[in-house]
Amino acid sequence: MVAQERSLRLLKTLVGLVAVEDGNIVSFKPYGQDPESAAGTLLNIEEGSMVEELRQILEEVVSKGYRLIITNDDNLANLISSSKKLSVEISKDTFPTNVEELFVNSRLFDNLKSYREYVNKISSALVALKLKKEVGKRDVMIVHASNLLEDLNKQINLVYTRCKEWYSLHFPEMGDVIDRPEDYLKIVASIGLRSEFSSEKLKEVLGDSENSKKLLELAPKSVGIAIEGQDMDQIRSLAMEGLRLIERREEVEDYIKGLMFSEAPNISSITGPILGAKLISLAGSLEKLARMPSSTIQVLGAEKALFRYFRTGKGAPKHGVIFQHPYVHGSPKWQRGKIARVLAAKIAIAAKLDFLASEDRSAELRKSLEERVKEIKAKYQSPRKVKEPRRKLKKKRR
C-alpha cells in the first residue's frame, strides 16, 4: 500500500502565511507586528524573494511530516519548488476558502472585527507601498528636458550673437571666415586679441584647416579697433559662458537620449531621440501623444499655419516639427507631404507601443517606414506638371 503523501494547502493571506489541512490550521506565520512590515513581506513574495516567514513555515511543515504543498499563488510555488524536501503543485480548486472563518475558528484572532481591521490596514499599506515603488512615468522628465534644450539653444544663440558683435569691433573679418559658433567662441575665449593669434594656438582650436591660415593672414590686416586688456577680458568671459552653455547642451542631449531610449524606444527609432522628445513635449506627455491621431502628429509645431488654414481655408500645413526628420527635409518638395503623412502614421503607432506596451518593435517599424518612403520616392520622382488653367472661351461677337 502506497503511503499517502500528506498534502497541505498553503495560503498567502493578508495577515500571514497559513498551512491548512482539512480545514484546520496546521501552522501560521504572521507577517510581522505592523502593517508596513507586513506589506513589505507581501511585496517581497510578489517579487519572488524568499522571506523569513515562508522559510519558517516550510521548516515546520516538513518537520511535521508533510511532503506536498498545494498553493494558489505562483510566486509561492516558485519559492517552494527550490526546497529539496517539498514538492509543490498549483491548486486547481474552483471553490472558495473561507479564510475569515478559518482564522476566527482557530482563535488566532479574537473576532471577525479584529481580523478585518488587520485586513483593512495591511491591504492599504500594501497598496501604498506598491504605489510608492511605481516609478513615476518619466515622460514628464522628457518634456522638461526637451524644453530645456530649446532654452539652451536660445541662450547659446543670444550669447554667441552678442559676443560676435562685440568682438567684431576688434576683428570683424573673423565673422566671415568662421561660421560655427563653437569655433568662434573657442577662439575668442582661448586667444582673444588678434595680436595673440599664432598658428599653434589656432591649430589647437580649429585643427589643421584652411580657416587657421586665413585667420593668420587676416589678423594683422584687420580694420578692427584696438581693445584694452580689461575690455577683452569681458568679451572672453562672455565667450567662455557660451562654451559652458554648449557643453551643457551636449549633456542635456545625452540625458534626453538616455530617457528616450528607455521610455520611448519605438519613437526614438523612427524619429531619433531629440525629435521624438520634442514631439512628446509638444503633445504634453507620452500618453497624450499616444492618443493623438496621426494627422495631428503630422502638424505638431505648425499651429500658426494650421489655425490660419482653419480660418481662411488656404495653405494647409504639410508638416510641423517632423520637418526636421531627414526623410522630410531631405526630400524634394513635392514628396514631402506624402512622406510626412506616412512618417506621422508610424510615429503614432510607435507612440502607442511605447505608452501601452513594453515591447520594442522598432526594427519592424523602421523597415515598414523605409519601404513606404521608397515606394513614394519611386512613384513620384518628378513633380506633377501644373495643369494649364482652363480658360473659358469667350464667344466672340460677330
Place this chain on the structure above:
Amino acid sequence: MVSLERHEKFDGVYWIESEDQRSLATKNLDKGFQVYGEKLVKVAGEEYRLWNPYRSKLAAAMLKDIDEVGIKEGSRVLYLGVASGTTASHVSDIIGVHGMLYGVDVAPRPMLQFESNIAKRRANVAPILADARFPRTYCDMVGEVDIVYCDIAQPEQASLFSDNAELMLKDDGIGLIAVKARSIDSVAEPAVVFNREIEILKRRGFEILNTTELEPYERDHIMVVCRFRRP
C-alpha cells in the same frame, strides 16, 4: 423641505426627495466626508450621500428597476474594477460595518484615490492592486464572498468574471456584471454582443436572474444579475 424614504427593493438604499428632484442615496458610513463631490444631505440627524446614476452603473441599474442586486447589510463583496471607488463607496455604505468590500483594480492612479478617500477612512474596505485576470494572486487574501461585482471594460470580461467567481464566490452567491458592448466588440450589434456574453456566463455556471439596459445613463450597456451554482 426634504423627505426620506427607504427603497422598496434594495436594502440600505434610500430615496431622497426635494422640491424638484428625487434621488437615490445611501447612508454615509464616513460622516462628513464627500468621496467624489456627491451631495451630502442631513435628514433626521443622519447623513446621506446622493447617488448619481450617471457616474455609477449600479445606481443606474437600480433606477432602471432591476429586480434585485443581492447587496445588503453585512454582505461580503468582491468588486472587480473598483477604479477610484465612486460606486464602491455606496456599496460600502450599504453593507455597513458588518460587511466587507474587497476592491480590485490594476491601475495605480485611481487606486491611489480609492485608498486615500475610501479604504483609509472606512474599516470595511480592503484595496487590492492586482490584475483581475489572475485571481489566484489574491484569492487567499479575499477568501469567500457573497457577491462579485464586475465593471471592467475588457473583451474577456465574462471569463475573468467567472474565474473570479469560481475561486471566491460562495455557492448561490450573486454576481453582477456591467457589460459594455463596445469594449467587447466595437463593430457588432450590441444585442448580439450581450447575448454572446450571457451564453458564456451560463456555460460557466451562472443562472441569469435579471438584465437591464442602462439607457439613458450609459449607452449600449447592460447590467446582468446572476446566481452562481458550481457545476
